[in-house]
Amino acid sequence: MTRDAFDLFIIGAGSGGVRAARMAGQRGVRVAIAEDAALGGTCVNLGCIPKKLYSFAAHYSESFDEAEGFGWSRAEHHFDWGVLKANRAAEISRLNGVYAELLAGAGVTLLRGRACVAGPHGVEVAGIVHQAERIVVATGGWPAPPDVPGGELAISSNEIFDLPQFPRRLVVVGGGYIACEFASIFAGLGSSVTLLYRGEQILRGFDDEVRDFVAAEMKKKGLDIRVRARATALRKASGGAIRVTLSDGSEIDAETVLYATGRAPNTAALGLEAAGVQLAGNGAVVVDAHYQSNVAGIFAIGDVIDRVQLTPVALAEAMALVEHLFGSGDRHVDYTHIPTAVFTHPNIATIGYSEQDARGRFEKIRVYRSEFKALRHTLSGSSERTLMKLVVDDANDRVIGLHMVGADAGETIQGFAVAMNAGATKAQFDATLGIHPTAAEEFVTMRTPVVLAS
Secondary structure: OOEEEEEEEEEEHHHHHHHHHHHOOOOOEEEEEOOOOOOOOOHHHHHHHHHHHHHHHHHHHHHHHHHHHHHOOOOOOOOHHHHHHHHHHHHHHHHHHHHHHHHHHOEEEEEEEEEEEOOOEEEEEEOOOEEEEEEEEEEEEEOOOOOOOOOHOOOOOOOOOHHHOOOOEEEEEOOOHHHHHHHHHHHHHHEEEEEEEOOOOOOOOHHHHHHHOOOOHHHHHHOOEEEOEEEEEEEOHHHOOOEEOOOOOOOOOOOEEEEOOEEOOOOOOOOOOOOOOOOOOOOOEEOOOEOOOOOOOOEEOHHHHHHOOOOHHHHHHHHHHHHHHHHHOOOOOOOOOOOOOEOOOOOEEEEEHHHHHHHOOOEEEEEEEEEEEEOOOHHOOOOOEEEEEEEEEOOOOEEEEEEOOOOOOOHHHHHHHHHHHHHEHHHHHHHHOOOOOOHHHHOOHHHHHHHOEO
């Protein structure tokens, strides 16, 4: 059966899909969006939002302990996993409703069900083929499954939020931001956490000094981080535990094993290959500068194109695409300097080049560095330290890299990201008065380079 003709049909109501639908709908475009799961996609339901809520929860244990240094008597405190889960679920449900209201308010037709491309101008949902002038695939990504014997015993980040029982022992396999964040979160909540990463240091792709620094800080908080460690098999052990065998022959038992070894574009069973759409080896939709696939009229945005897997990037791509299709076409996504945060404990935030990347791209660089104990911890009793780092192009004095490890790093870096995108120089940083006493003022008070390298 065929019915309804739309100007734009979006498959997937995650961050990018909803933003594209709303922006187009507000322009008077006839828009439909199909989704077979909760509105908001990974970010709202299984990623950014619940993860940050759990990160907040995990900080409280530390805060209770640190309060003694400020004159507060220690009180007995007890963590209730069930309460956290229930409160998180209620908030996510509220957000799902907000997304539905936003779509309705923009005049977007919401179709519930799994969508499948049926040619360059057709999308099938629940047995009905809807005609569309243009189709946008915005189906996001999905956790990569474990590739070891017994891998079915492990869970992914999709399941970690709703475990029936809180894991007193947790093994996390992976060294990227998802693995490191959940390792920090569950250690803060009270788990005994072992992080296994087969590389030489966690958080590959970040500045090397940042990687070493945050790993050391995480270890201070009780995490057992094992690098050059590879899980080779999982099997059931006594008492309901899962036994993880490592490549060196050693074994670890845990109630829960979380595999966070990457995410793959979610393009299976969408009918893309039958429609002639070119996919990369990992399943990503191959698109041009305007997010169009090799099939005219079929576009893709967000994690499904596997450029930069971040929610703000998907939102920016959505707005650029809508502007290209239905506006002046003058909006573009700059992938050069994308600020990002990692909600480890302590947090990481960064924008621009690492010191290592800058050395390979610029003739001569200057590096400024500051490491210190934050004012709060002069009384808290915590040994946590903060790291701040600037990378400067010596040829024109522009700040080309800015990195921080410390409390609320993401909140601090967001403002500096504006300055860097405006082309701020080190001299302009130096001329800016700091807000005292804050950690952020360090970025405008560092005067002597620790590295001057060609």
